Amino acid sequence: MPLLNIEQLNKSFHLHQFGGKQIVGCSGINLTLDHGEFIGITGKSGAGKSTILKCIYRTYIPTSGSMYYESDSYGTIDLARAGEREMIEIRQKEIGYVSQFLKLLPRVTAQDAVIQELVATGCPKERAEGEARSMLRHFGLAESLWDTYPNTFSGGEKLRLNLAAAMVKRPKFLLLDEPTASLDNGSKEAVRDMILDLKxxxxSMMGIFHDLEFMEKVVDQEFSMQSGSITGGRTA
Amino acid sequence: MDEMLSVRQLMKTYGKGCPACLDLTGPDHGRNMCPVCGTIVACADVSLDVYPGEVLGIVGESGSGKSTLVKTLYFDEEPTAGEFYLRSYEDGVPNLYDLSSRKKRWVRNHQMGMVYQNPHLGLRLDHSAGGNIAEKLLMAGNYHVGSIRERAVQLLEKTDIPITRMDDLPRYFSGGMQQRVQISKAMANNPPLLLLDEVTTGLDVSVQANVLDLIREIQRELGVSMIVVSHDFSVIRMLTNRTIVMKNGRIVEQGLTDQIMEDPQHAYTQLLINSLL
Structure with a gap:
């Protein structure tokens, strides 16, 4: 059994305010991700790459199709139809999501944000503190920032914090939505090292990358997308 | 029972009612007054579950029935029909609405805390802050003066009210302080369920942040289950994992909070999200 088997995934958005206008996010997506594998997706913005990731994470409700996932807690489960409670549990313990946009809670320091992620999985506080620090250090977030609120961080600092918060849990399955978008080369390498380490x-991972060159060194399969459909793929 | 609380087919109407009430009201008609008999259907067909340690959000514009719903859960209002089960009360077997009023009072005093938008509903403004907390403890059968005082100090410290103000009247407190005293009072008996009705509405943003942080801390440290009613999506986003959207007394949509905000399904939810500043 693969870790994730996506069959005929469609997502369209129905906009009531615009006379029921339909926007297609992605259509007819078929993907299989094996355990421990890394799939990379490329394509122009608006091609539907993030839509797939958000359907898996269930920030979007798929319109049709199935996404069979091998969960530790629930066995084989179709993420397209999983209950809200199941999704919350799976998000907490199994699937991490890193986006180019930071969505951290206000008034939580950088360090606490990472600690809280670990504590939520049941890790004791002392151990969480140690691991959070080493993760922040790995991603090169300046130590002077650890005790401050991230809302004033630069784009790259926010992204590094986001990566630290998602990766500290060493999740079973990680979704990466342009995780290197605003990073300099040194930081990109830190991300790549961590990806290889997690691998x-x-x-297992599924990621969207801008930087093809960077991506080729870490992915096992690569797909390209155009107007909501997968138009090409190859195995690295 | 896995759920902390379970509500089934809750309905609250004001008026004599007629067979057409439910068919002619609700979001499809855009009204909650029955055009035949004039009855107000404040909420109907409401079923929901809250799991232990979970925070459930309820959003909707004013008049959507969300406050009526929590007031019915706190027995402030008698429902017209419906079932309400609480796991911490006799393993969730009896429908709480069938209990005698004495038993309802017991459940309310021991198992629930409520924080209202308007502090004068939750506090006696002319009784000291400490006295307000003592009242809640006394209602739950705690008559030991020393331990009452000790608990009050503990709660006020927790909610950042200077102990020197313990014997002052909440009437002379700022809005944010009044809200924090209300939270202390609601938490006095360590209830497993906390109901919060628009608790930050009308407060300055910095005070609002302070109250929200307090609620989050209580949730994290004590694992209390909560129902948070708000018209403000930023409050809902900060506190909840799951959200219910209400309009004209009915649930129009429910889902994961990030899904409700990024992929709203119902026309009304889309309108609410598009109305965010």
Whole structure:
């Protein structure tokens, strides 16, 4: 059994305010992700790459199709139809999501944000503190920022914090939505090192990248998208 | 029972009612007054579950029935029909609405805390802050003066009210302080369920932040289940994992909070999201 098997996934948005206008996010998507594998998706903005990731994470409700996922807690489960409670549990313990946009809670320091992610999985506080620090250090977030609120961070700092918060849990499955979008080369390498490290530990990943060159070094399969459909793919 | 609380087919109407009431009101008609008999259908067909340690959000514009719903859960209002089960009360077997009023009072005093938008509903403004907390403790059968005082100090410290103000009247407190005293009072008996009705509405943003942080801290440290009613999506986003959207007394949509905000399904939810500043 693969970790994730997406069959005929369609997502369209029905806009009531605009006379029921339909916007197609993605259509006819078929993908299979094996355990420990990394799939990369490329394509222009608006091609539907994020739509797939958000359907998996269930920030979007798929319009049709199925996404069978091998969950530790629930066995084989169709994420397209999973209950809200199941999704909350799976998000907390199994699937991480890193986006180019930071959505952290206000008035939580950078360090606490990372600690809280770990504590939510049941990790004791002392251990969480140690791991949070080493993760922040790995991504090169200046130590002077750890005790401050991230809302004033630069784009790259926010992204690094986001990566630290998602990766500290060493999730079973990680969704990466342009995780290197606003990073300099040194930081990109830190991300790549962490991705390779997580991969060695068995984390499966699906990621969207701008930077093809960077991506080719880490992915096992690569797909390209255009107007909501997968138009090409190859195995690295 | 896995759920902390379960509500089934809750309905509250004001008026004599007629067979057409439910068919002619609700979001499809855009009204909650029955055009035949004039009855107000404040809420109807409401079923929901809250799991232990979970925070459930309820959003909707004023008049959507969300406050009526929580007031019915706190027994402030008698429902017209419906079932309400609480796991912490006799393993969730009896429908709480069938209990005697004495038993309802017991459930309310021991198992629930409520924080209202308007502090004068939740507090006696002319009784000291400490006295307000004592009242809640006394209602739950705690008569030991020393331990009451000790608990009051503990709660006020927790909610950042200077102990020197303990014997002052909440009437002379700022809005944010009054809200924090209300939260202290609601939490006095460590209830497993906390109901919060528009608790930050009308407060300055910095005070609002302070109250929200307090609620989040209580949730994180004590794992209390909560129902948070608000018309403000930023409050809902900050506090909840799951959200229910109400309009004209009915639930129009429910889902994961980020899904409600990024992929709203119902026309009304889309309108609400598009109305965000």
């Amino acid at each position: 060695r530990q068995g984390t």
